[in-house]
Amino acid sequence: MNDTDEPPIRHTAECLRVSQVLSRIAGKWSVLVIMLLRQQSLRFSELKRGVDGISQRMLTLTLRNLERDGLVSRSVTPSIPPRVDYELTELGHSLAGPIQAVGTWAFHHLPEIEAAQAQYDAQE
Amino acid sequence: MNDTDEPPIRHTAECLRVSQVLSRIAGKWSVLVIMLLRQQSLRFSELKRGVDGISQRMLTLTLRNLERDGLVSRSVTPSIPPRVDYELTELGHSLAGPIQAVGTWAFHHLPEIEAAQAQYDAQE
DNA sequence: CCGTATCCAGGGGGATACTG
């Protein structure tokens, strides 16, 4: 048989965008930072306290990435001691919505997921 | 000043769920597989062809994880040669919606993101 | 056709110490 009739299974451009955006915020911490900043602007140390278990290094890296993507803005007040505030940009806020939707999904379906895992693990 | 009035900046339980779910599908490939399966059930080799650049190993691992989470079901037809079909479970389909929302967001805002990146990179 | 096994490079991410 020839293969001229092979089905054109392809990704839409949208699939690839999704993948890239998710990769961008896939880190362990990005989402937590975004969710915190959704409600209020916060200082570096406040974020550090708010995100349980994050190291100084990872918070810095996470913030730099978010800033680079235009999701978070950084404003420095050159006082002594210095003060740096982070807040979600408009772009950041617009992403928080869809992300929250995934969160809501997770909240509702976590029992099913964990049940599926338990069942899968039980039979190896 | 004392710090008894320090603000109770905490994550809601939802934030943590989001983070976990995103970690789960954060892999390079999970989303692409889900999006492909959204429209039709597919065989292993069809998925391999459909997901551009994926290795056999990573496709296997991705499918195992999705199966373990109850998002994808695997059905074996013991013929010669063997045939294995994968399809989204109901749970999987219910996740595809929210993910698509993120995709739509990405589709609309990618120009802004890339512009932000270019600007950020231009000034160091 | 559908995997598993093995090897290996690269980066994510933690701990710690140091600067302005």
Add this chain to the structure above:
DNA sequence: CAGTATCCCCCTGGATACGG
């Protein structure tokens, strides 16, 4: 307070080869 610098471990993910 808000980072940067360094070290180091482990996991992800690619290439390849082999088995049912």
